Amino acid sequence: MKYLLVRSTDKEILKRAECGGAITSLFKYLLEENIVDGILALKRGEDIYDGVPELITDSKELLNTAGSLHCSPVNFGKLISKYLRDMKIAVPTKPCDAMALKELSKLNQVDLNNIYMLGLNCGGTISPITAMKMIELFYNVDPFDVVKEEIDKGKFIIKLKNGEHKAIKIDELEERGFGRRKSCQRCEVMVPRMADIACGNWGAEEGWTFVEICSERGKELIENAKKEGYIEVKEPSERAIKIREKIENSMIKLAKKFQKIHLEDNFPSLEEWKKYWNRCIKCYGCRDICPLCFCEDCRLEKDYVDEKGKIPPDPLMFQGIRLSHVSQSCINCGQCEDVCPMDIPLAYIFHRMQLKIRDVFGYVPGVDDKIPPLFDFEK
Amino acid sequence: MKIINTICPNCSVGCGVGLIVKDGKVLGIYPNKRHPINEGKNCLNGRTCHKIINHEKRLKNPLIKKNGAFVEVSWEEALNYIASHLKKYNGDEITFIASGKCTNEDNYALKKLADGLKAKIGHCICNSPKVDYAEVSISGDIEEAKNIVIIGDVFSEHALIGRKVIKARDKGARITIFNTEEREILKLNADKFIKVDSYLDIDLNDFKDDLIIINAPIDTDKFKNNKFKNFKILPVAKHCNTVGATLLNIPALNREEYFNLLKDSEFLYIVGENPALVNKDILKDVDFLVVQDVIFTETADLADVVLPTRCWAEKDGTFTNFEKKIQHIKKAVDPQHKALEDWKIIKKLAEKLNINLGFESFDELHKEVMSYLKDLN
Numbered sequence A: 001m002k003y004l005l006v007r008s009t010d011k012e013i014l015k016r017a018e019c020g021g022a023i024t025s026l027f028k029y030l031l032e033e034n035i036v037d038g039i040l041a042l043k044r045g046e047d048i049y050d051g052v053p054e055l056i057t058d059s060k061e062l063l064n065t066a067g068s069l070h071c072s073p074v075n076f077g078k079l080i081s082k083y084l085r086d087m088k089i090a091v092p093t094k095p096c097d098a099m100a101l102k103e104l105s106k107l108n109q110v111d112l113n114n115i116y117m118l119g120l121n122c123g124g125t126i127s128p129i130t131a132m133k134m135i136e137l138f139y140n141v142d143p144f145d146v147v148k149e150e151i152d153k154g155k156f157i158i159k160l161k162n163g164e165h166k167a168i169k170i171d172e173l174e175e176r177g178f179g180r181r182k183s184c185q186r187c188e189v190m191v192p193r194m195a196d197i198a199c200g201n202w203g204a205e206e207g208w209t210f211v212e213i214c215s216e217r218g219k220e221l222i223e224n225a226k227k228e229g230y231i232e233v234k235e236p237s238e239r240a241i242k243i244r245e246k247i248e249n250s251m252i253k254l255a256k257k258f259q260k261i262h263l264e265d266n267f268p269s270l271e272e273w274k275k276y277w278n279r280c281i282k283c284y285g286c287r288d289i290c291p292l293c294f295c296e297d298c299r300l301e302k303d304y305v306d307e308k309g310k311i312p313p314d315p316l317m318f319q320g321i322r323l324s325h326v327s328q329s330c331i332n333c334g335q336c337e338d339v340c341p342m343d344i345p346l347a348y349i350f351h352r353m354q355l356k357i358r359d360v361f362g363y364v365p366g367v368d369d370k371i372p373p374l375f376d377f378e379k
Numbered sequence B: 001m002k003i004i005n006t007i008c009p010n011c012s013v014g015c016g017v018g019l020i021v022k023d024g025k026v027l028g029i030y031p032n033k034r035h036p037i038n039e040g041k042n043c044l045n046g047r048t049c050h051k052i053i054n055h056e057k058r059l060k061n062p063l064i065k066k067n068g069a070f071v072e073v074s075w076e077e078a079l080n081y082i083a084s085h086l087k088k089y090n091g092d093e094i095t096f097i098a099s100g101k102c103t104n105e106d107n108y109a110l111k112k113l114a115d116g117l118k119a120k121i122g123h124c125i126c127n128s129p130k131v132d133y134a135e136v137s138i139s140g141d142i143e144e145a146k147n148i149v150i151i152g153d154v155f156s157e158h159a160l161i162g163r164k165v166i167k168a169r170d171k172g173a174r175i176t177i178f179n180t181e182e183r184e185i186l187k188l189n190a191d192k193f194i195k196v197d198s199y200l201d202i203d204l205n206d207f208k209d210d211l212i213i214i215n216a217p218i219d220t221d222k223f224k225n226n227k228f229k230n231f232k233i234l235p236v237a238k239h240c241n242t243v244g245a246t247l248l249n250i251p252a253l254n255r256e257e258y259f260n261l262l263k264d265s266e267f268l269y270i271v272g273e274n275p276a277l278v279n280k281d282i283l284k285d286v287d288f289l290v291v292q293d294v295i296f297t298e299t300a301d302l303a304d305v306v307l308p309t310r311c312w313a314e315k316d317g318t319f320t321n322f323e324k325k326i327q328h329i330k331k332a333v334d335p336q337h338k339a340l341e342d343w344k345i346i347k348k349l350a351e352k353l354n355i356n357l358g359f360e361s362f363d364e365l366h367k368e369v370m371s372y373l374k375d376l377n
């Protein structure tokens, strides 16, 4: 049983969940059976654009975390490595979450034995403010009238208060500079097979979650949760498995196309990079959010003791040091770029450099089991 | 562990920021990408905003100076002591200093107490441009402007305004920056950088159809040819709620006015400000000094009574940002010590003086502030 269709046995969960509520029910099982201390999940805040990470320890609260928030580009990697290392937890992981955690475990920053990763297939996230602007501009709708959004068959679909649905092709939105984040456009890992299970709507029947079992632990989890009555399980059709595979492959192709456009054809010129670096206010935002930047004793601060307050910093030193430390492990999560107050397209450089390192060493961060090739380079 | 989304307290831009809370402590910050002003981006000032919570100089208990040394006392004793002294002065000998770092609710309560005592009140804007906020209509669509003139340095001091300027420049806007210091970041990001000895030398007549962003501490009334007709003006105050305090009709004082008022007071009650940092002697003629603050400052050191207040992460309330947008801050944690909200201290003191401030709870106070601000519009 590698592929399964899973559905929650809890009516309330089914009502709130994105698909069959597999994730929420498995979390409920793990928490109620005391297998984990807590669940780090995404809670819906003010509206559909507002995803707020929260560690849930009371299974009743899990209901508030059910459902997918496509306009919430969070990454759980650093929250876990920095604040939850001492706990046994479970977490929903998009590929970029799962890759960050896998990479962090190789760098001894987290212990995956303590973390159940319940994977979410991911076709991309949209930045919340971009989503609101886009809904206003292209859907002619007040963004606050939207009560639900989903991504299906290449379209971003919104459901309004009055029950109406409106859909526009993501391609069209992206041609106009809206749609998914740039890193998501280039992201070529759609199914998080480094997690314990990978869940999605691709290939699923209405009301069920399509689950790919990715580890022995994932397999046991499903079996036990089924035994305890949290979920029901059935086999998907051969056709469903084929359809899912086909969509995955075409999404990977699309991502490679975007890689070529962003990182080669339209890669900023040296002149343009100079313009970008001239804006850097040395706020350390990019470093502090990067799930893979973890040096306790950061060289960036050491090399700058003499020039504290000097902005912009010398990019060769500032980004150069970070590039040499992080680029081999960069999983292109786009967090650095998201938080840069000066809108410098940072992930472009890190992702491009990673792909070059991949060409030479064949190392795929977050996916390969081996440790990063240059990990020992400074010792 | 959870994340509480609130507003950055470190400047008037009013960016959103999330606080990571675990076991009743704030451990760090988390981006709030849903916030319309900054989309999860914060400058270094904003990214270290939580440091005040566990600041080494954090005030923990009320203090009374006895025989030249501070002694920790109960709230009851401190407030009785203040009230008994306050009763000795006439209204015109008493001054309250409000703060652009406090919430609208805090400042409103202070103003009501001052009014009840017929005392003087003001707040200091010596680090901000002085403008008549009630008059200026803030129509600052920076990103769409074609010509932007900046007086001051928004890149170092209000980076999230700097971001909007850069976006405008990417769309072809022309940027002119005036500053009294040559700074690399300004020279690199302006089409024209002009070093001036005094901002008052700038002739506003030179600009037409421009957006003028001012964050230098200048009195805009004093500009040559100040008619504000040919262009839009966008003042950016230093503190998170300078604009709010001004809109509550608490007189906004530039340095000269501020220091004159301090010197002129017998009984002085300073909330959240630290004039002694600039000039130690300015308070030497004050008869009785109360300082209410989050940390022990140079001014607190000179006080007769020091009252510990909660910092922004420990209370609810509102800030009014540079665009006059009212935003809610949210309590993330309880204080680890006896600090109280500013408004609550003021209310307790008013009770000791038999003055009824007219609200019983935060909710009542907040409602009253909102309706006061609405009536002004």
Ligand SMILES: Cc1cc2nc3c(=O)[nH]c(=O)nc-3n(C[C@H](O)[C@H](O)[C@H](O)COP(=O)(O)OP(=O)(O)OC[C@H]3O[C@@H](n4cnc5c(N)ncnc54)[C@H](O)[C@@H]3O)c2cc1C
Residues within 6 Å of the ligand: A016, A017, A018, A019, A020, A021, A022, A023, A024, A025, A041, A042, A043, A051, A065, A066, A067, A068, A069, A070, A071, A072, A073, A074, A092, A093, A094, A120, A121, A122, A123, A124, A125, A151, A199, A200, A201, A202, A209, A210
């Ligand atoms: C951004 C995004 C894109 C997706 N794209 C695809 C796709 O292209 N193809 C596909 O087959 N499936 C995709 N999925 C997965 C699918 O939407 C369902 O989440 C999955 O099928 C599980 O359904 P469920 O009913 O079992 O989950 P539920 O029981 O509803 O639980 C969902 C879990 O996901 C968490 N979550 C919600 N939003 C996020 C987020 N932004 N980041 C991290 N965790 C989050 C919630 O906290 C909750 O724990 C995507 C999911 C997300 C979040």
Ligand code: SF4
Residues within 6 Å of the ligand: A073, A094, A095, A096, A097, A122, A123, A124, A125, A183, A184, A185, A187, A188, A189, A332, A333, A334
């Ligand atoms: S980077 Fe990849 S996995 Fe992460 S949100 Fe974007 S598309 Fe999903």
Ligand code: SF4
Residues within 6 Å of the ligand: A289, A290, A291, A292, A293, A326, A329, A330, A331, A332, A333, A334, A335, A336, A337, A346, A347, A350, A351
């Ligand atoms: S460098 Fe940027 S894109 Fe790469 S892992 Fe770090 S935050 Fe993510």
Ligand code: SF4
Residues within 6 Å of the ligand: A279, A280, A281, A282, A283, A284, A285, A286, A287, A336, A339, A340, A341, A342, A343, A344, A346
């Ligand atoms: S986040 Fe942007 S502005 Fe801040 S240090 Fe990094 S590159 Fe510079």
Ligand code: SF4
Residues within 6 Å of the ligand: B008, B009, B010, B011, B012, B013, B014, B015, B038, B041, B042, B043, B044, B045, B046, B047, B157, B158, B159, B160, B161
């Ligand atoms: S610009 Fe101002 S409000 Fe925004 S993060 Fe920086 S200090 Fe805070």
